[in-house]
Amino acid sequence: MSTFVKNAWYVAAWSSEVGRHLLSRTILGEQVVLYRCEDGTPAALVDRCPHKLAPLSLGELKGDHVQCGYHGMTFDGSGVCVRIPGQQNIPPTARARSFPLIEKYNAVWIWMGDPELADTTTVIDVPHYGDAGWGLVDGQYLHFKTNYLNITDNLVDPAHTSYVHKKTIGNAAGEDVGVKVEQGDSHVLAWRWINDAPPVPLVATMANFAGKVDRWQYYYLHLPSTSYVDFGSIDAGLEPTEANKDGGFRSYSFNFLTPETESTTHYFWLHLRNYHPDDALVSDDVARLMTLTFEEDAVLLDYVQREQERTGVREYTRLGIDNAPARIRKMIERLQAKEAVSPAVHVLHPVSGATQPSTV
Known part of the structure; x- marks a missing residue:
């Protein structure tokens, strides 16, 4: 049984660690890739392409987008797929989960739980x-x-x-x-x-x-x-x-x-x-x-x-x-126990590709 509490702010990295490169880090058992957009804003995606589950961190940063190093699928900072090479149609399941971030005290904080509950005022003083x-x-x-x-x-x-x-x-x-x-x-x-x-x-x-x-x-x-x-x-x-x-x-x-x-x-x-x-x-x-x-x-x-x-x-x-x-x-x-009965986050089903409610 997991001991994690997901609806909370955690330090993902010091600000100096997050730059114009892809940084992979395991947080609460989940692989996350962090980087900075061209305007300096940090972004975080699940470090996993929805196609064949290749780590996005093994790909390339193209402007504000992450290009998967396996087949070139490209995702923006919100996890939306903006390009599939050789294919016009982009399936609705072609997205990578993104995570709310806040930068404070020279650190980048991440919220791994329900994004609607990510209140930035709750970061400790x-x-x-x-x-x-x-x-x-x-x-x-x-x-x-x-x-x-x-x-x-x-x-x-x-x-x-x-x-x-x-x-x-x-x-x-x-x-x-x-x-x-x-x-x-x-x-x-x-x-x-x-x-x-x-x-x-x-x-x-x-x-x-x-x-x-x-x-x-x-x-x-x-x-x-x-x-x-x-x-x-x-x-x-x-x-x-x-x-x-x-x-x-x-x-x-x-x-x-x-x-x-x-x-x-x-x-x-x-x-x-x-x-x-x-x-x-x-x-x-x-x-x-x-x-x-x-x-x-x-x-x-x-x-x-x-x-x-x-x-x-x-x-x-x-x-x-x-x-x-x-x-x-x-x-x-x-x-x-409170999180166990809270609204679920939708993630990709590991076999069919359909969405299903999940607390992970």
């Missing part, structure tokens, strides 16, 4: 994006060999940082500090404060605290799979107002998870910070340290995925720290 005094690292990508829900479990789990991320954002001071959980209509928040503790390695390297600090971790997961972490430190005992937090050491890490298959995930991320915002060397260090942090997760979750597949079991024991992950999985199940 990124605080301080483009603001003076905030440095940005973006264009980052990792490939995780695990189901995206294993990653969402991880991304609302502050407790694991004490053990998995000792070199970057965790230390022993947080081992026995509990995690609080809040739930909204479309998000879950797991958070904690670790007070009067030594700065973690990242903070010790990048900031100038004279003594101990109070550290916060706010882990948000917006359904189905966009995470951001509000992380920072202030002098121990300082009142934890928003102004004081913005005046201390603060960062926002956004993680845009796009399921590739049931066992692999595209992991796009960007990072905003209020420390040394204009220092390119610091940006390089942040990119290196955050990549190290996420790679630590990736290695561990690769093993988790393999054991889940080997045993057929997700977990044998549930702990108190699993409160937030359990809520997310239940919310995902409700979204899937």
Whole structure:
């Protein structure tokens, strides 16, 4: 059974990846081809010619049209066939499914579900994006060999940082500090404060605290799979107002998870910070340290995925720290159930060529 939620915005690629060439990428188990039209507008089609199912990405980009590399059938950005060499008549079934796109935050977002539900206002807001005094690292990508829900479990789990991320954002001071959980209509928040503790390695390297600090971790997961972490430190005992937090050491890490298959995930991320915002060397260090942090997760979750597949079991024991992950999985199940009864998208029948209702 699929774990995917289709009626949602996912990052398909960074803007810099999509150009005047055909880019093939697997998204939610579907092959998609992305490119830019001559006016710079991005377009996305199913990467499959309706004739013999050859990948359109093996063809050529002709102006704003994609020409199949097998028999030359040509499709516009909406998927309509505009030319069949040697044939005047174009059958109504000669079309490739297109997907709604929006470009925001230097990324191209795709909607894989019902196009009539593709509301661009529901793309998540990124605080301080483009603001003076905030440095940005973006264009980052990792490939995780695990189901995206294993990653969402991880991304609302502050407790694991004490053990998995000792070199970057965790230390022993947080081992026995509990995690609080809040739930909204479309998000879950797991958070904690670790007070009067030594700065973690990242903070010790990048900031100038004279003594101990109070550290916060706010882990948000917006359904189905966009995470951001509000992380920072202030002098121990300082009142934890928003102004004081913005005046201390603060960062926002956004993680845009796009399921590739049931066992692999595209992991796009960007990072905003209020420390040394204009220092390119610091940006390089942040990119290196955050990549190290996420790679630590990736290695561990690769093993988790393999054991889940080997045993057929997700977990044998549930702990108190699993409160937030359990809520997310239940919310995902409700979204899937809602999609199961939503209006169908029409696709080509795999044998007859006739159209039939389908939710895929």
